[in-house]
Amino acid sequence: xxxxxxxLQAASTRWLxxxxxxxxxxxxxxxxxxxxxxxxxxxxxxxxxxxxRWITRISRMALDWVVERSDPLRPVLFGSQDxxxxxxxxxxxxxxxxxxxxxxxxxxxHGSRGGATYVGLTFGSDIFGGNQxxxxxxxxxxxxxxxxxxxxxxxxxxxxxxxxxxxxxxxPDTAHLAIRETFHDRGTQQPASMxxxxxxxxxxxxxxxxxxxxxxxxxxxxxxxxxxMCVQTYEMTGLLVNALAGASGESHAxxxxxxxxxxxxxxxxxxxxxxxxxxxxxxxxxxxxxKSPFTYWGLTLxxxxxxxxxxxxxxxxxxxxxxxxxxxxxxxxxxxxEDPGGPNWxxxxxxxxxxxLLRWVKVTDPPLPECRLVDP
Numbered sequence: 137x138x139x140x141x142x143x144l145q146a147a148s149t150r151w152l153x154x155x156x157x158x159x160x161x162x163x164x165x166x167x168x169x170x171x172x173x174x175x176x177x178x179x180x181x182x183x184x185x186x187x188x189r190w191i192t193r194i195s196r197m198a199l200d201w202v203v204e205r206s207d208p209l210r211p212v213l214f215g216s217q218d219x220x221x222x223x224x225x226x227x228x229x230x231x232x233x234x235x236x237x238x239x240x241x242x243x244x245x246h247g248s249r250g251g252a253t254y255v256g257l258t259f260g261s262d263i264f265g266g267n268q269x270x271x272x273x274x275x276x277x278x279x280x281x282x283x284x285x286x287x288x289x290x291x292x293x294x295x296x297x298x299x300x301x302x303x304x305x306x307x308p309d310t311a312h313l314a315i316r317e318t319f320h321d322r323g324t325q326q327p328a329s330m331x332x333x334x335x336x337x338x339x340x341x342x343x344x345x346x347x348x349x350x351x352x353x354x355x356x357x358x359x360x361x362x363x364x365m366c367v368q369t370y371e372m373t374g375l376l377v378n379a380l381a382g383a384s385g386e387s388h389a390x391x392x393x394x395x396x397x398x399x400x401x402x403x404x405x406x407x408x409x410x411x412x413x414x415x416x417x418x419x420x421x422x423x424x425x426x427k428s429p430f431t432y433w434g435l436t437l438x439x440x441x442x443x444x445x446x447x448x449x450x451x452x453x454x455x456x457x458x459x460x461x462x463x464x465x466x467x468x469x470x471x472x473x474e475d476p477g478g479p480n481w482x483x484x485x486x487x488x489x490x491x492x493l494l495r496w497v498k499v500t501d502p503p504l505p506e507c508r509l510v511d512p
Contacts, residue, residue: 140345147349154356155195158363162187165367165440180487183440190441194362197221201234202264202355203348208238210341213245213313213332222443224366225408225493228453229322229434233315235332239306242296242335245313249288250328252317254431254497255279256401259304262311263361264354274307276402278498296335316401318432318497320457366442373410373491378419380494380505382407405496407505411437411471413488414509418472421492422506425465430499432456435469437482438491445490450483476512 164170166179166187179187197216205212216234217226226232231252237243237259249255259275282302284290293299294313295306313332319325383406411419421435434455437445445452459467460479469480473488484490496502 143349144345147352151352151356154359155191158194158359159188159191161360161363161367162191162441165370170371179440182487186439186443187441190443191363193221193443194223194359197223198355198359198362202358203351206236206264206351206354207341208236208241208311209334209336209338211235211237211243211332211334213315213330216314219446219448224362224369225436225438225442225491226444227318227434227436227493227495228444228447229319229432229455231317231319231327233313233317233330235313237294237306237310237313237332239295239308239310243294244291244333244335245294245330246291246333247289247330248328249279249284249290250317251325252328253320253325254316254318254403255328256316256318256403256497257304258314258316258401259306259310260312260314261309264358273402274310275304277304278403293335294332314401318434320432320455369408369442370410370440370491373408376409377412378409378507378509380407380409380421380492380507382494403498405499405502407494407496407502409492409507411484411490411492413471413473413484416511417509418470418476418512420508420510421469421471422508423467423469424503424506426499426503428500430456430496430502432497433494433499433502435482435492435494437471437484438493440491442491445483445485450485451481452483452485454480454482470512472512 166184201216205214213233213235215232217223217230217232223232245257255278257277257279258273260273279290282290282292290302292302292304294304298305315330317328319327413419423433432455434453436453439445447453454469456467459469462468467480469482470476470478471482471484471492473484473486475481475483494505
């Protein structure tokens, strides 16, 4: 009993220390002259307050994902992000699901597809292990690439021997499934209803000291990994002021760029940058007509912690069907601190600086947007 008590106390103490480390990283990112402090050299009160809130949110997500729902023998496919839980550039048009898996086991993913424009299944390696070389995406599928009945109900087996129906082989280093439902219009498109079941028989769980301590250690690893990745990503956007550039999710996955960025959806293309408004100016983003077929694009405004602005109360994102088209079939979006009086306004809520993230789904050679500061 003494050894278990010591192990639990050490893990709990370390968890408190990790939260302090995460807070220190955030505060360092907003120190005078830092990249997150912006062109003025000082962070806004709003960015600072959101930074403190962000640490509490990521800490809560780490406990929920890793301590509570990371048992691959009792899988839970859960909604991983929403308006209160945002991770590394969330998209308001996407419903995110997550489930931990063991590649040596057999599972069943089943439910109703719903009416989302795109449902992507991303299988990935361990994201909770800390600073190891964790690989990234192990397999990528579009749910519509499987045989789905006309009523939308579906069933896929995951892992184990191939079955006669829809089956996904789990590569040996697979540790989780992330599902992205991408919507053009949540008001008219029905969300999916999905569940993951273990097909093997296992005994009911009993919590052991070593298991809990290990999960708390891994939650700390996840917290620090996310905080460092977000701070570094926003810092890099300082090299792309009032511009957008990027690469496909497939290239991120192939290059294994870190624990988290290597887990990109391989059927998406990502373009990021930073907006920086001057007094009396707005940022005009011109997306040229797309010559090849594509499924979706959506642009989202983010704070320095890679959280979307509060989309419950402001228009901070827009997709290809929501935006009014130009005469040539392209789109012109306007990023502004106040209403410029025209279409396609993305509302910064009075902020003059932040991040932009443009996602494309199933596109070949997407056009590079043209950004420029103009009079409203």
